[in-house]
Structure formats: C-alpha cells, structure tokens
Amino acid sequence: MMPLRFLARSAPQAAVRLTHYSTRTSFRPVVQNLFRQPRIQATRAFSTSFACRDDISQELAAKLSKEIQLETEENDTVTQSESNIKDFISQNPHWEIIDNEGEQEIVLKRKYEDEDITVSFSVVDFNTPMMEGEEDDAYMDEEDEFEAAQSGGASMKGVVNQGRTSGGNFKVAPEDNVAPGDREEMRDAEDELDGQPAFPANVNLLIQRRGKGALRVNLIADNGIFTIQSVTHLPASISAKDSVDLLRDTPEMEKLYTGPPFQQLDEDVQSLFEQYLDARGINTALALFVPDYIDVKEQKEYTAWLSRVKEFVD
Incomplete structure (x- = not known):
C-alpha cells in the first residue's frame, strides 16, 4: 500500500515540476527576444541621430568660420576709432584703463588731488537700439x-x-x-x-574722498556731450568697499536716495556741477572716447566669441 500511495503523491509533484521547468524553458527565449529587439532599435536610432547632429555641427562651424573671416577684415570705422583711442591715451596719461578680455565692462581710474575717481561703461550699449521716440527727439x-x-x-x-x-x-x-x-x-x-560711432552710452562715475564717502553720478555720453542723470551720495561706511562694486546696481545701492532728477535742480547748480566734473576730466574728450572704445572693444569681443563658439561646436 505504501509504495502505491508514494507513487500516487509523487506523480503529480513530478508532473508539476516537469511542467514548470518546461514552461520556464520555453518562456525564456521569448522573454529574451522581447528585451533584445528594443535594444537593437534604440541603438540604431541613436546612431542616426548622432550622424545628423554631427553634420549640423560641421555646417555651423563652417558658417562661423565665414563670419570670423568677414569680421576680421579691415573696417574703416574701427580703424578711425582705434586712432581716436590712441590720441586720447597719449593726451590723457592720468587715466588708467582696466579692460579684461572676455568681459563687457570697461573701467577707467585716476586720482585728482585727494580724490579717487572711477569711471565705468559697458559694450552692452553698442547693441542697445535708440527708441523710436528718442530718434524723433534727436531729429x-x-x-x-x-x-x-x-x-x-x-x-x-x-x-x-x-x-x-x-x-x-x-x-x-x-x-x-x-x-x-x-x-x-x-x-x-x-x-x-x-566714420564715428553714434550711439548714447551710459557712464557711471564714482568720486571718493577718505572719510567723506563718495558721489556716484549717472551720466549719458552722446555726441561728445555728458548729460548728468542723477547724483547720489554714498556714506563713508559704504564707500570703503571696492569702487567698481559701488558702481553696480546692487540691492544695497538701490536703497539709497538718488537725489532729484538733475534737470530739476537750479540752473546755477547744474552749471557748477558740470564745471566740477569737467575739472576732474569728465569732459568732451572723455565723452568722445567712450563710444570709440566701446566700438573697438565690442568688435574684438564679438570676433573672439565667434572663435570660441566655433571651437566648441567643431
């Protein structure tokens, strides 16, 4: 009796194990095929996309090369501006020019008696178009x-x-x-x-005196004339920082009272303030120098930018 019961109980288990094994054996290739097929398709799609992207990169690099060639050719306006810059530097040796390659801000520094004077302007103004209303007013x-x-x-x-x-x-x-x-x-x-660059340029001026703080003056240089926009006094506690940082529109600077619009001041006050700046070298020569320097600087930076971008995509 025992052998028969043993066989009777063992037979179904063996059948189940056999069936289970057969199912796993027959299912495995199907599962493998299901996973293998998408991987092959994904690889082919990536390869096609990469080839297409590479062609576009080469086309872009070639176009950038042509732009570089055009920009490096002789340009009468830039040549005249460069000549004007050399004349200004030779006639105004008291100004120190700080111009870092790859940066859009230019800084000028000088001393006047017990004052430290800093002037800053940017090549951004070269690409800032005059508003339609401003053009009409100028005309x-x-x-x-x-x-x-x-x-x-x-x-x-x-x-x-x-x-x-x-x-x-x-x-x-x-x-x-x-x-x-x-x-x-x-x-x-x-x-x-x-042959002269004709665009208004924003100029920021800082006049510092030890123990007395500083005056920050916002101006516009246009056609050889400085127009004062506002005059802000910075307390001595702030003026101890770096002069260039004081000329930037930081949250700390924006809290300070900037004074009334300059044109609302008494005419005598306006006139005397203009003479005050003129004595410190904020004059017609500098107002002509600023757009010339922006013109040359922007051209150099643009050409260098083209080269860097071309090198990246090539």
Missing part, C-alpha cells in the same frame, strides 16, 4: 539748433555770412538760403562724422 533737436542759428544768434558751422541786423539776428545772404547739406563745408563736417 527735432537738430532742426531746432539749425533754426536757432539762422534767427537767434547762435554760432553754427556752415552759416556763411555772420553779420547781424539791428535786432541781433544773423543777416541771411542769398547763398545762405542753400540747404546746409549742399554746402561744401557742411558736407565735409558730415563726412567726418560718418
């Missing part, structure tokens, strides 16, 4: 200046006969009725300006 200002020269007694290059009437106005001779752009003298003046 109207030019027309007003010309009309003032004809009727108000102002001195202007291109006005041929400068005799005055009994009322103080200019005598306008027949030849003066010719449009200014048609006069040889005016054309020469326009030709001189054609």
Whole structure:
C-alpha cells in the first residue's frame, strides 16, 4: 500500500515540476527576444541621430568660420576709432584703463588731488537700439539748433555770412538760403562724422574722498556731450568697499536716495556741477572716447566669441 500511495503523491509533484521547468524553458527565449529587439532599435536610432547632429555641427562651424573671416577684415570705422583711442591715451596719461578680455565692462581710474575717481561703461550699449521716440527727439533737436542759428544768434558751422541786423539776428545772404547739406563745408563736417560711432552710452562715475564717502553720478555720453542723470551720495561706511562694486546696481545701492532728477535742480547748480566734473576730466574728450572704445572693444569681443563658439561646436 505504501509504495502505491508514494507513487500516487509523487506523480503529480513530478508532473508539476516537469511542467514548470518546461514552461520556464520555453518562456525564456521569448522573454529574451522581447528585451533584445528594443535594444537593437534604440541603438540604431541613436546612431542616426548622432550622424545628423554631427553634420549640423560641421555646417555651423563652417558658417562661423565665414563670419570670423568677414569680421576680421579691415573696417574703416574701427580703424578711425582705434586712432581716436590712441590720441586720447597719449593726451590723457592720468587715466588708467582696466579692460579684461572676455568681459563687457570697461573701467577707467585716476586720482585728482585727494580724490579717487572711477569711471565705468559697458559694450552692452553698442547693441542697445535708440527708441523710436528718442530718434524723433534727436531729429527735432537738430532742426531746432539749425533754426536757432539762422534767427537767434547762435554760432553754427556752415552759416556763411555772420553779420547781424539791428535786432541781433544773423543777416541771411542769398547763398545762405542753400540747404546746409549742399554746402561744401557742411558736407565735409558730415563726412567726418560718418566714420564715428553714434550711439548714447551710459557712464557711471564714482568720486571718493577718505572719510567723506563718495558721489556716484549717472551720466549719458552722446555726441561728445555728458548729460548728468542723477547724483547720489554714498556714506563713508559704504564707500570703503571696492569702487567698481559701488558702481553696480546692487540691492544695497538701490536703497539709497538718488537725489532729484538733475534737470530739476537750479540752473546755477547744474552749471557748477558740470564745471566740477569737467575739472576732474569728465569732459568732451572723455565723452568722445567712450563710444570709440566701446566700438573697438565690442568688435574684438564679438570676433573672439565667434572663435570660441566655433571651437566648441567643431
């Protein structure tokens, strides 16, 4: 009896084990095939994408090479600007120029009596377009200046006969009725300006005195003229920091009272403040130097940027 019971109990277990083994054996290739197939497809897709990306990289690198070639060719405007920069440096040796390659900020420093003077400006202004309203205002200002020269007694290059009437106005001779752009003298003046960079540049000025803090002045340099926007006094506790940091718009600087808009001050105060800055070298020469330097600096940085990007993608 025992052998039969043993066989009866053992047979189903053996069958189950055999069936289980057969199922695992037959299922394994199916599972393996299911996993192998996607891996092969994924590899093929990656290979195709890589080849496509490499072609685009080469095309981009070739295009950048052409841009570099174009930008490094002789440029009359930059050449004139470089000449102007050399003249300024030779005539103003008291200014130290701090210009780090790859950075967009330029810093000038000098000493004046017991004062440390720092000026900063950026190449960002080169690519900042003038707003449409500002262009219209600039055009109207030019027309007003010309009309003032004809009727108000102002001195202007291109006005041929400068005799005055009994009322103080200019005598306008027949030849003066010719449009200014048609006069040889005016054309020469326009030709001189054609090669000059013409864009307003934001300039930040810091004048520090030991124990008295500092004055931070925001200006705009445009066509050889500095226009004061605001004047902020920094307490002595702040002015001990690095001068360049004091010219940046940090949260600490933004908390300080910047004073009223400069144009709202008494006219005598405005005039004396302009003379105060002029004595410290914030004058026409510097106002002309700033856009020239931005012009040259931006060209060099742009060419270097093209080279670095090309090297990266090549």
